[in-house]
Amino acid sequence: MDVIIAAFLDALSLTTFLSVIAGVLIGIVIGAIPGLNAPMAMAVAIPLTFTMAPLAAIGMLVGVMKGGGFGGAIGAILLNTPGEPHSAATTLDGHPMARAGKPRRALQTALYSSVAGDTCSDLVLILLAPTLAIYALKAGPVELSAILIISLTLIASLSGRSLAKGIFAAALGAFLATVGIDPETASPRFTFGYIELFDGLPLAAVAIGVLAVPEIIERLREGRTHRPTRDVVTMSDGADRMPFREWLSLKVPVLRGAGIGTTIGAMPGLGTTLAAFLSYSATKRFSKEPEKLGTGAPEGIAATESANSAVSGANLIPLLTLGIPGNLTAALLVGAFLIHGVTPGPLIFERDAQLVYGLFAAMIMANVLVLVLGSLGLRLFALIVKVPPYLIYPIVLLLCVVGIYVSQGGFFAVWLMLGFAALGWFMLKLEISVVCFIIGLVLGPMIELSIRQSVILLSRNPMAIFDHPFAMVLVALTPAVAWVLVRDRQRLSDG
Amino acid sequence: MKFIKHIAAATAALTFAAPVFAEYPEKPINFIVGFRAGGGSDAAARILAAELEAQLGQKVIVENKGGAGGAVAAQYIMGQKPDGYTIGFAVNTTFSYTPTTGSVPYGIDDLDYIATTHGYRVVYTAPKDAPFDDWAGMIATAKERGWINYASIIPLDRAVIQYVGKKEDIAVNIVPTRGGSAARQAVLGGHVDLGFSGSNALPMYEDGAMKIIASMNPGGISEHPEIPTLETLGYDVIMNDAAVFFGPKDMDADARAKLEAALAEAVKSEAFLDFVNNKFRGVERYLTGAETKAALQADAAVYIEMNKVIAE
Numbered sequence: 001m002d003v004i005i006a007a008f009l010d011a012l013s014l015t016t017f018l019s020v021i022a023g024v025l026i027g028i029v030i031g032a033i034p035g036l037n038a039p040m041a042m043a044v045a046i047p048l049t050f051t052m053a054p055l056a057a058i059g060m061l062v063g064v065m066k067g068g069g070f071g072g073a074i075g076a077i078l079l080n081t082p083g084e085p086h087s088a089a090t091t092l093d094g095h096p097m098a099r100a101g102k103p104r105r106a107l108q109t110a111l112y113s114s115v116a117g118d119t120c121s122d123l124v125l126i127l128l129a130p131t132l133a134i135y136a137l138k139a140g141p142v143e144l145s146a147i148l149i150i151s152l153t154l155i156a157s158l159s160g161r162s163l164a165k166g167i168f169a170a171a172l173g174a175f176l177a178t179v180g181i182d183p184e185t186a187s188p189r190f191t192f193g194y195i196e197l198f199d200g201l202p203l204a205a206v207a208i209g210v211l212a213v214p215e216i217i218e219r220l221r222e223g224r225t226h227r228p229t230r231d232v233v234t235m236s237d238g239a240d241r242m243p244f245r246e247w248l249s250l251k252v253p254v255l256r257g258a259g260i261g262t263t264i265g266a267m268p269g270l271g272t273t274l275a276a277f278l279s280y281s282a283t284k285r286f287s288k289e290p291e292k293l294g295t296g297a298p299e300g301i302a303a304t305e306s307a308n309s310a311v312s313g314a315n316l317i318p319l320l321t322l323g324i325p326g327n328l329t330a331a332l333l334v335g336a337f338l339i340h341g342v343t344p345g346p347l348i349f350e351r352d353a354q355l356v357y358g359l360f361a362a363m364i365m366a367n368v369l370v371l372v373l374g375s376l377g378l379r380l381f382a383l384i385v386k387v388p389p390y391l392i393y394p395i396v397l398l399l400c401v402v403g404i405y406v407s408q409g410g411f412f413a414v415w416l417m418l419g420f421a422a423l424g425w426f427m428l429k430l431e432i433s434v435v436c437f438i439i440g441l442v443l444g445p446m447i448e449l450s451i452r453q454s455v456i457l458l459s460r461n462p463m464a465i466f467d468h469p470f471a472m473v474l475v476a477l478t479p480a481v482a483w484v485l486v487r488d489r490q491r492l493s494d495g
Numbered sequence: 496m497k498f499i500k501h502i503a504a505a506t507a508a509l510t511f512a513a514p515v516f517a518e519y520p521e522k523p524i525n526f527i528v529g530f531r532a533g534g535g536s537d538a539a540a541r542i543l544a545a546e547l548e549a550q551l552g553q554k555v556i557v558e559n560k561g562g563a564g565g566a567v568a569a570q571y572i573m574g575q576k577p578d579g580y581t582i583g584f585a586v587n588t589t590f591s592y593t594p595t596t597g598s599v600p601y602g603i604d605d606l607d608y609i610a611t612t613h614g615y616r617v618v619y620t621a622p623k624d625a626p627f628d629d630w631a632g633m634i635a636t637a638k639e640r641g642w643i644n645y646a647s648i649i650p651l652d653r654a655v656i657q658y659v660g661k662k663e664d665i666a667v668n669i670v671p672t673r674g675g676s677a678a679r680q681a682v683l684g685g686h687v688d689l690g691f692s693g694s695n696a697l698p699m700y701e702d703g704a705m706k707i708i709a710s711m712n713p714g715g716i717s718e719h720p721e722i723p724t725l726e727t728l729g730y731d732v733i734m735n736d737a738a739v740f741f742g743p744k745d746m747d748a749d750a751r752a753k754l755e756a757a758l759a760e761a762v763k764s765e766a767f768l769d770f771v772n773n774k775f776r777g778v779e780r781y782l783t784g785a786e787t788k789a790a791l792q793a794d795a796a797v798y799i800e801m802n803k804v805i806a807e
Contacts, residue, residue, distance in 0.1 A: 193600075198598075268676070
């Protein structure tokens, strides 16, 4: 108990408090800039923390992580320029809502849902980490394969009007994800002699190319022929503010998102994109008005933002207890722990108890700060929408190019981004779901690796499959899920 | 107009005159780190960059060009001017092993080496409830059951275990994993019998969370003499990974010598020693440029022999 009190006092010290504030600000700003994202903000912040005290340093990075989560939603909602694949889910309803003259309302929904998701998963982390970690560890390649297969089936409901086009887009994404070194034989696949492609297509470059750049071009074309959308210009601040009570009506999608995000986050190797799209699909499935999703429904924003924020807290469960980072941001945190001489692992609660509890306190503090600083900034952020397209979009395009150049290592990635922008533009025109493409691109390599691992593990002893009852149940359920979704679809198109 | 011409002439004269008086480094040095930002290699590189700045009195601009275990940076550096203003950071195996696989367009002789600054630890880990406690026990388990499952991270560790499999006549089921943490996860969760790991496994071994049954470093793990090395176990392979500073071929001799001297001092700094010994848990290992090149060639010879045995 003394340790916990001492830890909270550490977290409340002025230096820690100021570093968390600085972290949250860096995160929000860098996350909001098109072409940049939360992991990049972390990479920028880590060298700044070299000389700081351990708790201040880690608190700052946690602030960056959480601020970056909300910052990503700002670009996605206001400009339709997601900086990370998972933010693509936020654009689905966030951007239509902003375009319909309610940018502040959309941002508020994202902010409250993001902080709520974060807080839920932080509480799970604080209360249950060691227990949950043991279960998470039991999920090996066989279990992950089963989870990914059933998830992909659920997400297929996002394929838009044409199921065939959605499947085509996902398959194309999965195919392009095979570029790079074969995980098993280490021989290059489809790299055409470019060493830059050995580690696969740079995800941020592809995602921003396909998702953001065509949008920028469309807006610029529109800006030349049309006046800016009227309701955005004439919107009054009063009508565009959401009473907190109204957000509470979104509690079901928010809690569901937090649950999905926490579960996915606790299992290393699945990640934010899966959580965001799973939560979105589930909300669509159980919505009373599923046809409204994708046209600016607050439920859609709440579902994705709570889920992707919940991943970040839960990611620390395997990180702290086992030293295993669940995604890129968590991997960067491990690096920071290392630099400050803290070894994540089973004994961290004994060896570095004061630091760990201090970290927990800093996490809760960061959530409050994201809420406060985010709310203060809402009015400012929403102003972006009032800037004429011919001014803002060229700047956004420039930021995308610079961001990719800096973070992905040079012009090679910039050219790739522009090439994928052309692909994205054609997909937009042909009404092929870009979102399905991104899902294929992100989940494809995970599915490939976990299935190949499972096959290798079971190859000498196929009967060992019976040691994996959980996976068997999920695989057995998959056709049932597919059947329900196909039936839903028919009902929708009939009605 | 005349005045402007005078100024222009004076500026030109100064610019041309400058190299005669100025000594390397007279402008900031671009430092290309062959790994993504945020990891242990990147942290070491950034600490050394700060020390270099102090030694040389010039800015050292760190840029990350990660990918293919340092090969992306190596290829990039190969195409840069050898004036000493663009240098790179990768690991020993980027030059000693990766070219032997025939998948990259460079070899040891296509680059110049400035120094080796510190060594990495590499070990074989096993779950804490594995049915064996040592290397011999692992081989026995593999023979009795017919196979063992092994979590691999990089092509080299894959090749080494294939080599061991050939020598011992055991079937090794090689499970590819993405990165050190994924391989550790497979071992901690008991999904494999054996895994490859860097120094991150050492604290887990000390905590009793996993077993370490051998090290690939020549000389072993100094704080744990009970861990045998592949050499003492009777295999003539090693994995001698270390951080290498390098530059384009035919680098300016003065610049190279100055960088080498500055790094010799930088590795003695308190901040760096603390990082290597207590945080990264690597080994102190400084080699000059010439020694680095000789070490790379010696290692490459071992790997080429090993590849032959595997291909038989």
